[in-house]
Amino acid sequence: MQLSRNAKESLKLATALVSVYAIAMGLNWEKPFWAGFAVIVCSQASLGQSLNRAILWIMGTLFALMGGWLIVALFPQDRWLFMIALSLWVASCVYFLQRSRYQYFWITCGYVILLLWDATGGDLSISYEEGILRVQESLLGIVVYGLIAVLIWPNCSRDELDKASAELLEKHRLFAESCFDRIQKQEKVEVRPDKRVELLKTDTRLNAAIDDASSDSYEIWECRKQWNHFGHRSTAVTQSLLKLEESLALSSELGVSKYLSGVDEYIEDIQDRFAQIKHAISAGALADRAVERNIQGDVEKIKELSTFQTAALAITRRSLNDLAVETRFFIDSANDIQQMGRSYLKFPDEGGGYWLGLLMPDPDRLGNVVRVLVGIWIAYLSYLFVPGMIGGLLVVLLITVIAIIAAVSPQIRLFETCIYTILVCLMSAPLYFFVMPKLQGFYSLGLMIFIWTFIVCYLANRAFGTQSMIRTLVLIFPQIIFNFNDYQTYSFVVYTNYVFVLAIIFCILAISRNIPFSSHPERNFKKNVDRLLNSAACLILQGDIPEARRRSILYRLYILYHINIVFIAYKSILYWMDGIDKNRIEGMSRYQMERVISLLMLIANQVKILYGIDKSKMKFVAPKRMMREAFIWRCLAGKILFYLSGKKREVHIDSLRRGYRRIFHRANVDVNELMEMGAYSAKSKEGVSNFLYFLGVTHCINNYLAELFHLSESLDWERFCEERFL
The missing domain is CATH 1.20.58.220 (Phosphate transport system protein phou homolog 2; domain 2)
Structure with a gap:
């Protein structure tokens, strides 16, 4: 019988989990779960992805431990300064991971430092010993899964x-x-x-x-x-x-x-x-x-x-x-x-x-940083001031882990994720209460782990994909509840506490995900559309800035910011579009939304071209009258873009319509005169080519702006952005 790729990957994950639990429990490690955790997060669709994650996990763990020990050394007695330093560390990791090629390195750096804190129970004096143990457990999971991925049905990239x-x-x-x-x-x-x-x-x-x-x-x-x-x-x-x-x-x-x-x-x-x-x-x-x-x-x-x-x-x-x-x-x-x-x-x-892209400020990335920090601080303050809070520091750790992962995919449906995770945890109850207490040794326990992991992994891969956040959570949370170790205890109170911990985590995340602004896909889609139009307008208007101002550092940073927004517009808008339920779109049709995206991408491409045109060569051949008309065109096009982005700036719609009809007519120059100038020298020829290229790009932008302008009049953005379901 020929096994599917999904079945093979599920069998490999189940085998790796059984192996790491056998080794960790044989060595009498206190928390074998973290070895299993490393196996789950490193398991990917291909061998290359798995090895990449394994390497980044090791590097991120070592880097986080060094950072954690440094923070402990600087603030050993001051709880608040320690937490502020910890927050800055996590914020830096969350900010960089969103545009980095090595996302998992930053994810690991962000939560391993809190894992170390949770493992010590807040007693940072034993952080070194616990840190070394966590590294050993993580390395065990990585090495075991790496060997299995290489030796058994390797899926090379x-x-x-x-x-x-x-x-x-x-x-x-x-x-x-x-x-x-x-x-x-x-x-x-x-x-x-x-x-x-x-x-x-x-x-x-x-x-x-x-x-x-x-x-x-x-x-x-x-x-x-x-x-x-x-x-x-x-x-x-x-x-x-x-x-x-x-x-x-x-x-x-x-x-x-x-x-x-x-x-x-x-x-x-x-x-x-x-x-x-x-x-x-x-x-x-x-x-x-x-x-x-x-x-x-x-x-x-x-x-x-x-x-x-x-x-x-x-x-x-x-x-x-x-x-x-x-x-x-x-x-x-x-x-x-x-x-x-x-x-x-x-x-x-x-x-x-x-x-x-990695270093330039980005409003979406900064918003995700704020969301993660709000979640951490709500959990930490609850831990401090709510007596006997269920979960304790574990809530802070798990919120950090889930919030950091969600920062990479903020359009994920939190309610759906919560339902599936709690459902799988409830399905594990019969095993926890009726099967595990009757197991006689590790052979029977290992068989149970193997069967459970294979079934959950197979179904999760099929329903959500190997890189889905839901797939990772439904595999991890039952492992937390089972809490496999050499001194296994079973308690209804412990089980229900873990389920309540899960509910608490998602409640806190439901609050933090709407701070500083909503993570509603429709609203963020509109926000990125407005941001693109605004940055495009700013770049168009920069064509006639004096040379002295161009040399200032603040001006260069200002331009780099808007260039970055225009460059990432395609990914940002399509990213949020993927989170929109296409069957429940209000305020516009699906075709209209796709046409808006198409026009925005076309405008973004032409604005990038326009900004890159060498204006000094244009000035060599174009008289002041022509450059004046080009300046007027920039002003009118910028006003239209600002208007479409929601910034009225005291511009009446009728004047915009009249202004648009005059945009290209104002640049209606004598082509024959330009052609004759181009025959004088190589410099003149290049200048004529640049000016005609400028006219062609403005012609493209005019056409796209006209269509987008007329299309926007038939769209109801307020209705589109309304909250309709959780």
């Missing part, structure tokens, strides 16, 4: 990497083929939101597979730098394809090949590049090096076009050239994997966006 890379390369090819087909047939290109989302998700999947395969495949580990560079280049190609589709939506009907020279040869070359990259990755062969391509316009023919058409053609030409550059680098990265090349050294700033 290399296969997932091969599948993810092949799927992404195929989607790249099909996406480009669709765009090129429209160019050749002179058909209008429609922006396809579903295909764009699929492409972005597949790109994210590839980068995750590279991280996992680097842990469980020696071959991938040896060339991990080359694979990481390949992942970065694939993301760059994905973004170039999305920009190309956006530009073709404006110009495809013009007959691009009529005004741009060498388009047919370009299309054939790019399609060949995608085919070569796919063959290089799948067959392990080297791809032919790509030659540089630069699409040029036919100046005489372009002079026949209107300003709108010239601007659209300019942005299409730039998009085609960008795609040619990125596919050339993509080929180099694929060849690097085969011959251990070092083309990644040409891109020293590839990880710059990661560090910007």
Whole structure:
């Protein structure tokens, strides 16, 4: 009989739990639960994910113990200063984990320090001994599960990497083929939101597979730098394809090949590049090096076009050239994997966006930090001032663990999580009261642990997935209730106390999750929409800031903050959309919500492009009259974006409508004059190209703003954001 992957993973987890309990109880350890806890949290869908978690668990535990001992040394007698220092530690961990590649390291750092505090019963004088014991228990769980994951039905991530890379390369090819087909047939290109989302998700999947395969495949580990560079280049190609589709939506009907020279040869070359990259990755062969391509316009023919058409053609030409550059680098990265090349050294700033996102303040991340701290302090003050509080310090520890995990997925339905966890705990009651007292030795106990763990894990994996918070909790809480050890006792009071502890924890979390603002998915969806529109408006308005002000540190931080918001907008909005019940949407239809998201992503992409245009080169060719019109356009576009984000700023809707109709007419410049200026020198040519590109981007933003503006008039955001259920 062929076992499913779910059944195999459940059997591996059950075997690992039985093994660690046998070893821990054989060594007469006081709390074998923490070894079992390490097994549960390290068990993942693939070997690479499990090993990654195991390594991060060890590193996080050691780092947290050093931090805990430092805090104990600094504040051994002052309860309040100790708690403040502990809160700052947890807050730092929660803040960094939300954008870090190594989330589990920060999760472990955040709660292990409270685990140490709980283990000592508040007596920090014995923290060293307890800390060493916790490290031993955690290492036992990690080593045992790691050995079982490697030796029994290993689910290596290399296969997932091969599948993810092949799927992404195929989607790249099909996406480009669709765009090129429209160019050749002179058909209008429609922006396809579903295909764009699929492409972005597949790109994210590839980068995750590279991280996992680097842990469980020696071959991938040896060339991990080359694979990481390949992942970065694939993301760059994905973004170039999305920009190309956006530009073709404006110009495809013009007959691009009529005004741009060498388009047919370009299309054939790019399609060949995608085919070569796919063959290089799948067959392990080297791809032919790509030659540089630069699409040029036919100046005489372009002079026949209107300003709108010239601007659209300019942005299409730039998009085609960008795609040619990125596919050339993509080929180099694929060849690097085969011959251990070092083309990644040409891109020293590839990880710059990661560090910007990690360090830059983010309102959602700060809100999650506040939620965790509120939960910890409510539990701690209750422990101090409520005599004989059920659970004691265990409540503080478990609230910290669950709140930190929830910070990574705040859209999780707390009520649903609570119901499933309590239900599984109640299902464990017959075992606790009627089966366990009659067991004669560890063999019978081990059989019970094996069967229980297999059934719960199998059903939880099938219902919620291997990385679900609910799956982790329904496996952990029964282990707390069973409390396996060499001096097993059974008490109805203890059992009911643990169930009440669980109820208390979820009650406190229900309070803290709405501080400082609601975690309601609809409200956070709207909040992120407003935040994106506000940041887009701020970036658009920064085009004419004096150079002296640009050099100030505060201004640079201000700009970096808004750039970060625009860059993470896609993930933030889609993240909260996943938490919305699509069958109970009020105030708008499902199609309208998806269209809003699509338009926001298009606006975000164009605003990023607009901010990156070199304005100094534009000023070299454009007279003051043109730059003045560009300034007026920025002001009007910024006002519309501010209005859509909910900031009226004393702007009347009628003036916005009239202003929008005049936006592009104010920038209606003489194209023939610009073309003649571009023939003078290379600098003039580059300046003309930048100005036409600027006009093309503004044309895109105008179209998207117009549609979003009209769409917003039919949406009832207040009704959409209303609380409808727990």
